[in-house]
Amino acid sequence: MASSAEMTQEENNWGGGSRPLGSRYGKLMMWFFLLSDALTFSGFLTAYGLMRFKFESTWPIAENVFTHFPGLEGDQPLLYVALMTFILIMSSVTMVLAVNAGEKMNRKAVTNWMLWTIVGGFIFVGSQAWEWYHFIIGDSGAVETARQEILHIYNDEGERLSFSQVIHGMEEGHASNHGETFSKAEVLAAMKSNEGMYLMEPGKAGAAFTHETSVAMLEAGDVVQGANMIHNEYGQKQFANFFFFITGFHGFHVFSGVVINFIIFYNVLLGTYERRGHYRMVEKVGLYWHFVDLVWVFVFTFFYLV
Amino acid sequence: MSDHNGTWWIWKVFWILLVITGVEVALGIIKPEFMLTQVIGTSILNILFIVLTLIKAAYIVQIFMHVKFEKKGLKYALYLPTLILIPYLTFILLTEGSYLFQ
Numbered sequence: 001m002a003s004s005a006e007m008t009q010e011e012n013n014w015g016g017g018s019r020p021l022g023s024r025y026g027k028l029m030m031w032f033f034l035l036s037d038a039l040t041f042s043g044f045l046t047a048y049g050l051m052r053f054k055f056e057s058t059w060p061i062a063e064n065v066f067t068h069f070p071g072l073e074g075d076q077p078l079l080y081v082a083l084m085t086f087i088l089i090m091s092s093v094t095m096v097l098a099v100n101a102g103e104k105m106n107r108k109a110v111t112n113w114m115l116w117t118i119v120g121g122f123i124f125v126g127s128q129a130w131e132w133y134h135f136i137i138g139d140s141g142a143v144e145t146a147r148q149e150i151l152h153i154y155n156d157e158g159e160r161l162s163f164s165q166v167i168h169g170m171e172e173g174h175a176s177n178h179g180e181t182f183s184k185a186e187v188l189a190a191m192k193s194n195e196g197m198y199l200m201e202p203g204k205a206g207a208a209f210t211h212e213t214s215v216a217m218l219e220a221g222d223v224v225q226g227a228n229m230i231h232n233e234y235g236q237k238q239f240a241n242f243f244f245f246i247t248g249f250h251g252f253h254v255f256s257g258v259v260i261n262f263i264i265f266y267n268v269l270l271g272t273y274e275r276r277g278h279y280r281m282v283e284k285v286g287l288y289w290h291f292v293d294l295v296w297v298f299v300f301t302f303f304y305l306v
Numbered sequence: 307m308s309d310h311n312g313t314w315w316i317w318k319v320f321w322i323l324l325v326i327t328g329v330e331v332a333l334g335i336i337k338p339e340f341m342l343t344q345v346i347g348t349s350i351l352n353i354l355f356i357v358l359t360l361i362k363a364a365y366i367v368q369i370f371m372h373v374k375f376e377k378k379g380l381k382y383a384l385y386l387p388t389l390i391l392i393p394y395l396t397f398i399l400l401t402e403g404s405y406l407f408q
Binding site for chain 2: 028047049053054079082086089095287294297298
């Protein structure tokens with residue numbers, strides 16, 4: 001045994017004594033993994049910021065892109081993503097409650113809170129799938145010029161028109177195409193017949209074109225509906241690529257988090273940690289799950305708010 | 307942890323996160339005119355969003371991920387690389403990437 005004077009000295013070594021980090025191997029490794037993952041995500045988000053600054057004037061505004069809410073008609077900007085954020089924060093809270101119950105060796109409470117965390121994770125991944133689906137099938141449709149620029153159709157009152165409204169008229173058409181596809185010939189004919197329609201660049205400071213130039217541009221170009229890696233009706237292609245990549249990478253983290261949570265939940269049910277005498281595994285997956293929430297906080301800000 | 311009793315501290319952080327998110331969404335929908343003034347390359351509103359995000363992140367890391375209650379050594383091992391490398395990465399990419407604008 002060391003003398004008490006030596007002990008005090010040791011304890012003072014950065015506060016952890018002979019175990020300077022005061023943490024077990026598994027937890028430490030989880031932390032270092034999360035650290036490297038944080039750097040990866042910050043690289044992605046910074047690259048997004050760089051591209052966005054480059055195309056600032058015509059970059060799609062997220063609240064004009066993600067406007068749907070299940071079961072509600074019309075424009076509901078930010079509401080759906082706010083709900084997703086709420087669900088993820090909530091499942092992070094149930095995770096802390098699970099870890100907290102684990103420290104008290106309360107198996108029933110750990111089981112209960114782990115289950116809620118898994119449910120929250122599932123709802124989040126499902127919501128993201130729904131949002132991807134709507135992003136991919138598209139909303140209003142757009143014209144892509146021969147120079148691969150995206151332009152949106154407006155009428156003489158300055159209202160943004162969907163293809164449905166361009167072709168079926170303002171009364172009959174829907175503000176969203178609702179999965180209906182339109183050909184270039186149909187849109188071109190409708191545009192030619194209405195002098196008031198013109199094309200405008202998306203974004204905060206997009207330029208508008210005259211009716212004649214607009215018709216000529218559509219004749220040389222094509223119509224696009226929805227978004228994928230090659231075409232993006234909302235504006236800059238880069239926007240869709242970054243959206244798929246960053247929310248996809250985050251969504252994969254959520255998905256793998258749900259799988260890992262499920263494995264731990266199953267072990268809790270089997271009583272593995274009760275026999276082991278501690279619930280440190282729950283703490284470790286808890287760290288991963290909070291990290292997923294942490295990343296979403298940043299994705300939410302930089303993709304949807306800023 | 308022995309220094310926590312009950313679960314009130316978890317719910318406290320939950321309400322803080324919820325209120326901040328609510329404020330962010332409300333500001334994102336309303337976009338008050340006076341907050342769109344441009345300062346250092348972006349609007350006051352955007353700077354406010356980033357500050358609120360960092361506050362949320364701090365609560366998640368400090369309380370939910372328990373870093374506040376860890377040993378000083380572990381705190382340094384986690385905070386120093388993050389707080390040095392991420393601002394550095396952002397700075398170097400955004401300034402060195404400025405040739406894209408020419």
